[in-house]
Amino acid sequence: MQKFGGGCYCGAVRYQIVGPPAWSGHCHCRSCQLALGGAFVTWAKVAVDDFIVTKGEIRFFLKTPGIKxxxxxxxxTTLTYAAENKVEGQNWSADAWFSAATLDDPSIAKPKTHVFVSHQQPWIKFADELPTFPEF
Ligand SMILES: [Zn+2]
Ligand SMILES: [Zn+2]
Incomplete structure (x- = not known):
């Protein structure tokens, strides 16, 4: 399977994913807005074994219980997001979530949805016709 590289702004942390992201979507939640200092973030995911840190070390910030x-x-640079299982029937810890924009080629992560549009800033307008969800 093809490998894709990514990393932070300064280059201290580098990672590799195996295969293109299995899923990608824009999150407009208030926590992501504040954590990134932006209007929204595009998250992507691969299986947890397919996300490998190849240089440096990711540090973690914990505020909301269960979220790293x-x-x-x-x-x-925000690199990853990890949550304890929050959604019935979904095993969140089986996936590695990472910020799609930190891929060397972010175009390989094609977003499929907008989530948490209940927190979306009113001055953000999209014409991509992707499905939207008030929360996740
Ligand atoms: Zn860095
Ligand atoms: Zn979010």
């Missing part, structure tokens, strides 16, 4: 946000300790 991974970032570069040098430049602050």
């Amino acid at each position: 946000r991974g970032f570069c300790g040098d430049c602050g």
